[in-house]
Amino acid sequence: MRDLDLTSLRLFVAVCETRNIARAAERQHIVASAVSKRLAQLEATVGAPLFERRRRGVVPTPAGEILLEHARGMLAGADRVARDMAAYGRGVKGLVRMLATVSTIAELLPDDIARFLQAPAHREIRVDIEEALSRDLVRSIREGVATLGVCWDAADLEGLQTRTYRHDRLAIIAPPAHPLARQAECRFEETLACEHVGLPASTAVHSMLARAAAIAGRPLHYRAVVSTFDASLRCVRAGLGIAVVPREVAEPIAQTVGVRVVPLADPWAHRRIVICFRDEDSLSPAARMLVEHLEAASRAAPPPAAAAAPVRRRQR
Known part of the structure; x- marks a missing residue:
């Protein structure tokens, strides 16, 4: 297989994202016929069809999906090279x-x-x-x-x-009136009777909490799942539940936000x-x-x- 050129890969990614050759051409400031020619050359290079033509546009074939994943990585690497050399x-x-x-x-x-x-x-x-x-x-x-x-x-x-x-330590944050907020510290198992505000399932904290709940033999109930600690604090302040976050993140702003920070006593929380x-x-x-x-x-x-x-x- 001949070397893949970055210009063709950029056009290929643009077509995958827009599902339309004309819109991709407009985004890349090039005529649609040139995009089609590049795609045909790319298909010849990889030896497989990359798109299925449909009434409302095009969609990647299985081979196209594989190339799309690699193309994004190659383009990101090329962009990093350009930024580094500019620096x-x-x-x-x-x-x-x-x-x-x-x-x-x-x-x-x-x-x-x-x-x-x-x-x-x-x-x-x-x-x-x-x-x-x-x-x-x-x-x-x-x-x-x-x-x-x-x-x-x-x-x-x-x-x-x-x-x-x-080193840091995980803690729960809770509204001041919450029963756990009056404790100096608590075990994670004590929090399983409460509704939680959690981070996405792909995070290390989520995996650790799920494992701890499974060991305790009790379910962990999430009322909200957010992507940042700041969002966790806002949800807790609003009374949607309690959250497990690093104490070092929560303590500096807990009083301002209006929540209490209670360190977890479990060894894995350190x-x-x-x-x-x-x-x-x-x-x-x-x-x-x-x-x-x-x-x-x-x-x-x-x-x-x-x-x-x-x-x-x-x-x-």
Whole structure:
């Protein structure tokens, strides 16, 4: 099979997304006949039909669906190359691409990266950070899409090297009048009688809570499923249920939002956040310096036991 050219792949993706050659041509600022010619050449190159022509447009064939998945990855990689080369043209001497889970971005990671970039020795380094689910993050690190990942060590990190970054602790957030809000801490099993506000099923927290509920032999009832911790806080404030979030995310804004934070007493609620990568010896100097900086931030943080100690409230 001959090499695939990026222009044809971009037109192919545009047709898949619009399901119409004329609309795809308009989006790409090219005439429809040129798009049709490119698609015919692409089908000849891969040796399989890529579209089924229908009365209202076109739809990808099974072969087209497979090519679409690969094409998006190839185009994303080409775009990253273009951005990286442009950065070097502007004077950047080192670039680190990092993936991180939503909880790590919501906690201290952005501040730690900002301090790293503010150091005079790092002024010519650029760090690109993107949010990702744990499973996608790990796969991307293995495939070399990104250099570093930051996630909960409950993820499947087999084959990757890791360094400890920070520790956090899961807690429930509840309206002030909720029965659990009066406790200094609680076990997760106690929350199973309540309706929950949860994160999507693809997140590591959701999987851990489902496992804990199964071990307890009781169902976990979700009244709402949201994609961010901020949305969780708003739903809890509105009285839709309680939510399990990192204490480090909730405590700084709990009083402002009007919710109570109750740490979970379960051992698995104490989490270790790690930096992961394929091979330390193959890291660029910029990536290695960033790993060392984040490790130093971990050493400067309070020890896990101290960080996990609950704030005792006077019982009424």
